[in-house]
Amino acid sequence: MTTQHQSVQAVGDTTLPAGEPSQDSLPGGTAVEGRSPARTAWRRIRRDKMTMIALLITLLFIVVALLAPTLTALTGWGPITPDSKAINPDTGNQPYGSLGGISLKHLLGVEPGTGYDIFARIVYGLRTSLFVGFASAVLSTVVGVVAGLAAGYFGGWIDSALSRVMDVMLAFPQLLFIIALTPVIQNALQTNSHGGTDENLRLLVLVLNIAVFAWAYTARLVRGQVLSLREREFVDAARIMSAGRRHILFRQLLPNLWAPILISFALAVPQNISTEAALSYLGVGVIPPAPDWGALLSDASEFFLQDPMYLFIPGVLLLILVLALNLLGDGVRDALDPRANRS
Template identity: 50%
Template sequence: MSAPLEVEPGASSAQPDAILEGVGKIEGRSLWQISWMRLKRDKVAIGGGVVVVLLILVAIFAPLLCKLVGVTPNDFHQDLVDPSRQVPLGRFGGISWDHPLGVEPLNGRDIFARIVYGARISLLIAFLATLLSVVIGVVMGIVAGYFGGWIDSLISRLMDIFLAFPLVLFALALVGAVPDTLLGLTGDALRVGLIVFIIGFFSWPYIGRIIRGQTLSLREREFVDAARSLGARRPYILFTELLPNLIAPILVYATLLIPTNVLFEAGLSYLGVGVRPPTASWGDMLSIAAKWYAVDPWYMISPGLAIFITVLAFNLFGDGLRDALDPRSR
């Protein structure tokens, strides 16, 4: 048998303050701090977030970048195009020190400059359309989930109608029928506003359904009952008690909705109903490249990679943000 443990006199009377002597002050952490710690551990999501920030900076400082490189998006360089074959001189689309990504066939416009300026159009439309759809979807979803009854049934059936709507066909018909001037807008401003309206107004049910389901769960919680018992009015409960608890799912699904809108804008521009030339757009660049695919597929690589990297970065960041804000979703 082992020897009994000897206890020194007075050791059993040690006070908690003496035991914790030298330990620093313990501070509590908010849910957002805990979520940020989880997100930092996800290196893939952080990488996607870094790429997203870089893309936004590229879009904002597009004129400065093009000025530093010495290129412009709409200037023709006919001297760099073979007059007989109408393709750039040299290999790989005419890549050179003056034109890092080459030039387009037929007209010789610089691809790098058009990629950079195309980021402005794609991200601008994607962000504005997402903002519009989030605002409408959150308001409709929270109202439907909280009030229930015939209001919930009416909004839910409206969501079903919008989800079944042939959006692409409607966009093609509407953009083609709109005049050159409408509500004081002309040119690119009119096209951008029209595309933002089409994408944002008809895609709100996707986030509206999510917010409705979350609201159905939150309205039965104790803090909502406490607000009712204190005489709080419905607008106060909706936008002061419920809305702050919906910020996490709103952020997550907004980041996942942005790449969808980038693809939709590129698809409209590819079909010729996006922004009008010569304004640079990734979808329009793919449309031009598709006509020369049989001659040289090189021209599809740059705009295709730009769309691919943008969508992938937003999706990776959105997935990581979802796991950080709601670990149970894994």
């Protein structure tokens, strides 16, 4: 009896004859199909109910922020349009009715003292929080990736210098220095006709200050990954083929770093939103009457005993937004690196 030797190739968890296409059928008729890392990560995210809920909540907040002009046009109240008929001058301009003046006319009530519609101020303040959170996260991620790539790949004095800078930035008490620097920079750059700083400039300074103190976290993470990847065979092969440093950095190394970069970005956004809210609460962020959740909480703290809903509504919404973003970041991390979270 003669046996016929047949070479085989591995496809998933099964072996199929060599020469067959990469997509075939198992004996039971099940199709075998390869998945990209992105599709695999998305599949894990879809299976995680908590992450999907966090994703839907985050998308809802983003949609509300984008549709802020439309939503406030439907209600008829802008973020700085007072309603003098909704506050009672006999009680120190407290809102009429219970629960802070919540009614069909004012869905979330009105601000004590001013009569501003809280719903309008919240949806416009949400735009501010999301813009600062995402813009500062993008900027800090870009700077951190470039610095981490350079430190990890070139090594030597470049690595030493950048690593010392990272150590210094990580050692700074971030919030205290931002509080100290933000008003100084804002006052030095530009003032408007009223003697204050232009609101767009204030937001730009906030984004820059937060990003300056946040990039080192991403840089340290990317540097550690590059130190491991630069000794891999595909990098050696690129060097042998006379590939330039730019090609190796951005065509060979960077595509293999998208998972830690995405994780770092996803976790930076909620932290930056919390920082922005804290700065506005302390009076060095967005200044009233410009709408911002941190400024709302700061003003509401003065009226807590008379109108607790004024503090409760923006406080709970800020908690939900930051919690959803944190859970989404954790879910993305677990989907991209499932070995890191489960024992």
